Amino acid sequence: MQTDxxxxxxxxxxxxxxxxxxxxQTLYDRLHESLVEEAVTTVEEEKNVQHYxxxxxxxxxxxxxxxxxxxxxxxxxxxxxxxxxxxxLSTGILTIVEYDLFSGDVADDIGDTFKxxxxxxxxxxxxxxxxxWSVVTFTTVGYGDVSPATxxxxxxxxxxxxxxxxxxxxxxxxxxxxxxxxxxKGDDKLDENKFHGHMIIAGWHPAIQxxxxxIEANKDAxxxxxxxxxxxxxxxxxxxxxxxxxxxxxxxxNYTQEAVLKDAFIEECGTFMIMPDYSGLLPNEHPDExxxxxxxxxxxxxxxxxxxxxxILDDEYISHLKRANVNEIVFPDEHIPHMLAKHVTDPxxxxxxxxxxxxxxxxxxxxxxxxxxxxxGLTHNKISAYYKFKHQWLLVGYAIRKAGFSLEDQMxxxxxxxxxxxxxxxxxxxxxxxxxxxxxxxxINPSDNYVVDNKHRALVxx
Amino acid sequence: xxxxxxxxKKINYFSKLPEDMCxxxxxxxxxxxxxxxxxxxxxxxxxxxxxxVFQGQVEVSKNMMVKxxxxxxxxxxxxxxxxxxxxxxxxxxxxxxxxxVVQAPAFGIGEFSLVLDDAIRTAHVDSTTDVEYGILKxxxxxxxxxxxxxxxxxxxxxxxxxxxxxxxxxxxxxxxLTQAFFFILTR
Numbered sequence: 047m048q049t050d051x052x053x054x055x056x057x058x059x060x061x062x063x064x065x066x067x068x069x070x071q072t073l074y075d076r077l078h079e080s081l082v083e084e085a086v087t088t089v090e091e092e093k094n095v096q097h098y099x100x101x102x103x104x105x106x107x108x109x110x111x112x113x114x115x116x117x118x119x120x121x122x123x124x125x126x127x128x129x130x131x132x133x134x135l136s137t138g139i140l141t142i143v144e145y146d147l148f149s150g151d152v153a154d155d156i157g158d159t160f161k162x163x164x165x166x167x168x169x170x171x172x173x174x175x176x177x178x179w180s181v182v183t184f185t186t187v188g189y190g191d192v193s194p195a196t197x198x199x200x201x202x203x204x205x206x207x208x209x210x211x212x213x214x215x216x217x218x219x220x221x222x223x224x225x226x227x228x229x230x231k232g233d234d235k236l237d238e239n240k241f242h243g244h245m246i247i248a249g250w251h252p253a254i255q256x257x258x259x260x261i262e263a264n265k266d267a268x269x270x271x272x273x274x275x276x277x278x279x280x281x282x283x284x285x286x287x288x289x290x291x292x293x294x295x296x297x298x299x300n301y302t303q304e305a306v307l308k309d310a311f312i313e314e315c316g317t318f319m320i321m322p323d324y325s326g327l328l329p330n331e332h333p334d335e336x337x338x339x340x341x342x343x344x345x346x347x348x349x350x351x352x353x354x355x356x357x358i359l360d361d362e363y364i365s366h367l368k369r370a371n372v373n374e375i376v377f378p379d380e381h382i383p384h385m386l387a388k389h390v391t392d393p394x395x396x397x398x399x400x401x402x403x404x405x406x407x408x409x410x411x412x413x414x415x416x417x418x419x420x421x422x423g424l425t426h427n428k429i430s431a432y433y434k435f436k437h438q439w440l441l442v443g444y445a446i447r448k449a450g451f452s453l454e455d456q457m458x459x460x461x462x463x464x465x466x467x468x469x470x471x472x473x474x475x476x477x478x479x480x481x482x483x484x485x486x487x488x489x490i491n492p493s494d495n496y497v498v499d500n501k502h503r504a505l506v507x508x
Numbered sequence: 509x510x511x512x513x514x515x516x517k518k519i520n521y522f523s524k525l526p527e528d529m530c531x532x533x534x535x536x537x538x539x540x541x542x543x544x545x546x547x548x549x550x551x552x553x554x555x556x557x558x559x560x561v562f563q564g565q566v567e568v569s570k571n572m573m574v575k576x577x578x579x580x581x582x583x584x585x586x587x588x589x590x591x592x593x594x595x596x597x598x599x600x601x602x603x604x605x606x607x608x609v610v611q612a613p614a615f616g617i618g619e620f621s622l623v624l625d626d627a628i629r630t631a632h633v634d635s636t637t638d639v640e641y642g643i644l645k646x647x648x649x650x651x652x653x654x655x656x657x658x659x660x661x662x663x664x665x666x667x668x669x670x671x672x673x674x675x676x677x678x679x680x681x682x683x684x685l686t687q688a689f690f691f692i693l694t695r
Contacts, residue, residue, distance in 0.1 A: 468572065
């Protein structure tokens with residue numbers, strides 16, 4: 047009897063479930079029609095704003111800005127420009143004071159050839175002649191083909207000669223200092239404008255090549271990469287060739303040094319990754335992981351806000367890295383026991399992990415996507431429905447960036463403002479941040495009424 | 509300006525007292541006047557007088573050991589400014605306030621001296637405008653209370669209320685400071 051009854055019961059319950067799904071689907075559709083529309087409009091609006099910003103970049107304005115930056119950055123260019131300006135000015139004054147002399151002389155000198163004036167030399171001819179005299183004088187060539195005759199002209203000439211002497215010294219000094227500076231600096235400096243939100247990888251590890259390949263495949267990732275390690279340039283070149291989107295720069299320096307990290311604009315970088323360094327090691331040698339800890343400390347001392355990801359081989363270093371305030375630590379050995387055990391206890395789970403993690407086909411596997419602004423402040427079930435019915439993606443959970451602890455939040459409005467202000471002021475002046483560093487934490491499969499704010503990004507299975 | 513019962517009643521500690529009692533207090537209050545930048549109370553001093561400010565603005569500040577570029581130095585930190593509204597100060601304050609300005613028709617400072625012999629002043633009080641104020645001595649006040657025991661209760665109740673609220677703030681301050689201390693230690 048029991049066995050006969052069971053299938054029937056199952057059919058009824060399946061029927062009920064299907065009915066419920068149907069009802070839910072209709073409800074979701076109706077509920078989220080407006081929601082989806084709103085969210086999509088927001089996303090499109092965001093795009094429009096971006097276009098507008100791009101359009102606003104005027105090429106002439108940009109060229110002028112670059113010229114200004116060049117002027118500010120290049121000593122030689124600045125001195126040359128000023129010298130030329132001063133020469134023109136002094137020549138102009140001399141032309142006005144000694145106009146008769148120079149205009150008479152230019153008439154004798156060049157006769158009928160090359161005259162701007164119709165009948166005789168006009169002010170352009172005179173000015174050019176005075177300028178010629180000025181250059182001949184200040185380069186100490188001194189042809190003597192023309193010289194001022196009046197006392198006042200001679201007095202002015204003395205001033206101009208002394209002025210020119212100063213200019214020549216200045217210009218000569220500038221040329222020398224620029225050359226010396228270039229010699230001291232060695233390598234060319236990286237172009238500051240390019241490096242913002244880029245990735246820096248310190249140390250050389252065989253995994254870098256495949257890491258870069260995965261980053262290359264993700265169109266949203268910043269394509270600027272700086273590698274800092276002392277591996278031979280040829281090896282690096284071979285490893286990073288073939289990337290179309292990525293723009294890789296190699297600095298062959300010791301990455302534990304603060305100055306080197308600053309040269310790679312570490313303060314501006316989006317991610318600073320420290321790898322176990324295999325530069326110059328034989329195949330059976332192990333990298334020195336003290337360097338990883340030291341580099342993490344150096345980076346955090348340059349700026350607390352730098353997002354540091356460290357790849358570590360020996361678990362002994364994990365506590366050191368945590369103390370160095372590293373944002374994320376990658377320790378692959380941690381996963382091995384779980385993977386092995388799951389093959390016994392839950393066959394299929396390790397395979398699922400393999401599929402999810404190594405899925406390299408574009409737009410497949412587990413990915414993190416931004417949640418449209420229109421959906422912020424809504425509950426998990428609504429956001430889940432949005433991805434399900436709009437994109438056919440499964441919302442697995444959320445990646446949340448948040449500080450572990452914030453003293454300001456903890457203190458709130460309690461106590462006297464005087465004491466609170468004193469605490470914040472004193473910590474600030476001591477360079478201590480009032481909140482601990484931001485880490486990414488994940489919230490997997492939260493309850494339906496879990497509220498999502500702007501710190502959340504969606505973890506979706508595509 | 510002469511001190512009368514109405515002015516005494518404006519001060520919150522005495523607001524619940526009947527007019528005739530306020531008049532008695534007004535009689536024993538010694539009237540005073542000062543310009544800006546006058547120190548009315550000195551932190552750490554002991555005193556048996558309460559100051560009643562009828563017109564003007566004063567700044568309450570504390571000496572604090574703070575860390576500056578040159579090392580630890582003692583610095584005077586403003587906590588709050590108090591200002592009368594009835595009447596308002598006769599001039600603008602000589603320095604712009606960088607702390608909250610709390611307004612009241614009139615106010616009393618050093619109120620703990622009404623209950624304690626030789627109460628220790630917990631902060632500096634300096635005038636920032638011309639100030640019209642009065643000084644009430646503990647002895648005089650005690651004599652009035654001895655003669656009229658009924659006025660003690662409302663006044664002491666207000667003083668106790670102020671003390672309790674100060675205590676609550678102080679315990680919050682201690683908890684904030686402890687948190688900051690652990691925050692720095694665990695970095």
